[in-house]
Amino acid sequence: MHKKQTVLVFCAHSDDQIFGPGGTAAKYASQGDDVISIVFACGELTHPWLKRRIISEIRKNEAKDADRVIGGKDVLFLGINETEFLKEADSDWVKGKIEHMIRHYRPDKIFTHSKDDPHSAHRAVNKTVIDALEKTKYKCDTYAFDVWNPLNFRGRNEPKMYVNITDTFSLKIKALKCFKSQWVTMISLLWSVYLRALMNGLDAGCKYAERFYKIR
């Protein structure tokens, strides 16, 4: 029998948890695991003509819709201001919050951005999560995902983990389509989501796969 696991996904933006490990999260959820996503930013920079509060509500609702599609248990928002992202991600308030979540949920697995991601906000989340794990001395399998870079990074020597997402790939796509306020960007990027899942699938010997690096 499958032992129920708790899986935490820490990410910078409200759609990273789907772009990165969305198929894997849906797979765990379908096995009965609790998947909880924690989003650092509230996404107000994407639509500067709308009031910050309004766009932040829209993006929260989209992320909740996407979470329902993948069968997640919850998606939580730290509401970090994107113009201050790097400073706030490194603040005692945010660090304390992440430490508290780790102690509270006692996750079996953690997924977060990789430390060499091209996006500085993604790297900042990685650092905050790793710092919190070190501070709390909490031990669990921790994996890094990539959001946009389809290519292998040179110099990465962490062990890879491929997850066969053939059965849940359609849920990942359906969840991505929940981000309607991002539709223009989303539609232009969907091909790369397919391509990446197919390329990882080739490596893993299945149709579609997601690839992670085990960082702890």
Ligand SMILES: [Zn+2]
């Ligand atoms: Zn992001």
